[in-house]
Amino acid sequence: MIRAPEIPLSRLIAFVEEDAPFGDLTTESILPAQSCIADIKAREELILAGLSEMVRLFTHYGVQTETTLHDGDSVRAGSTILTISGDVHSILLIERTSLNLVGRMSGIATRTRQIQEMVTAVNPSCRIAATRKTAPGLRILDKKAAMIGGADPHRYSLSDAILIKDTHRALISLKDAISRARAAGIYHRIEAEAESIEDAIEAAQAGAEIILLDNMEPAHIQKTIQALKDLNLRNDVLIELSGGITPDTIHQYAALEVDRISLGMLTHTVRNADLSLEIRH
Structure with missing residues (x-):
């Protein structure tokens, strides 16, 4: 911890x-x-x-x-x-x-x-994670509070880790983005956002260590995880979920074979x- x-x-x-x-x-x-x-x-x-x-x-x-x-x-x-x-x-x-x-x-x-207790009851190996959606000037306090509650702090800042999002991919292919991130240095994990099964496979094959499945329904997530398994890629990556997940629905997502669920609501509301x-x- x-x-x-x-x-x-x-x-x-x-x-x-x-x-x-x-x-x-x-x-x-x-x-x-x-x-x-x-x-x-x-x-x-x-x-x-x-x-x-x-x-x-x-x-x-x-x-x-x-x-x-x-x-x-x-x-x-x-x-x-x-x-x-x-x-x-x-x-x-x-x-x-x-x-x-x-x-x-x-x-x-x-x-x-x-x-976190809701998630643990369904999937003991899954943790929720705080995000950068914090009040300006209060991030270190908000992150510490989330950690005390049992969350993974995720990134404290843009300087902590590489997370390739859709805003980056609007200007560069996912494969090239991961390649450039890897070339920039070997001491930070590379996470890539995926919005489809194809994105997730491409990210895993290109060497991403964490795949963020963003705004996917549970059935789509399950199909994505199965596709990674079929290609023997699932054990090479951590799976993080985000987007549209609420306390009322989080048990459905936690029941899937996922490692992290990031929740902006922990600190933005x-x-x-x-x-x-x-x-x-």
Whole structure:
């Protein structure tokens, strides 16, 4: 399992500075400096993600933290995720940023875990994968959250791997594209998108290591896989699926002999988990 990335502290601080570029006007105007204790609670059942980032932020601003939980834990509604103590100015300065951060990441991790469990129940060797369909500036956080939920991170960026898509093939043949990609370097896997049985066979014969079957119906996918088997090509490639797959239909695709199912919805349509900060005194 690939280790989830460490988010630079400077990036987390930048989120706070975005929210309070000149300080917290309300708190600084009406409350004198004083210590308090507060609890951050889950208002719904969730898979926790972003806890380590939250702890690092509060610690940076001089707030003490206490928790028995870890990223990836399943948390029940009403549970305390983190207890914090320190100056109220610091706590309220970071409150919304930290809740937004953990809410978004936990929302992604929770949905990812739910869908991965659906897939595993049908095909234990298949994993879902996150895509590059992330909010600009938040990719490393969104990818980490998906990984905590159990997904393969796929590519972090265009610089990570070669993926030959229809937009490339509009200007070059698939065979030539794979040949040029191979000539450019041997240290990256080559993945090629296929929209037909013929595309998949051509990609495998040309040396692609991963074939992305895009927007295919289950019956068409099954025929494509069988065609690769008939030519003794199936074991030479990994099969990834994408396009038009939803939680309601994913079991049909997972039941096929496939290795990965990439889902943009994990990160492009995010529902934040519901969290709250409650001050005790």
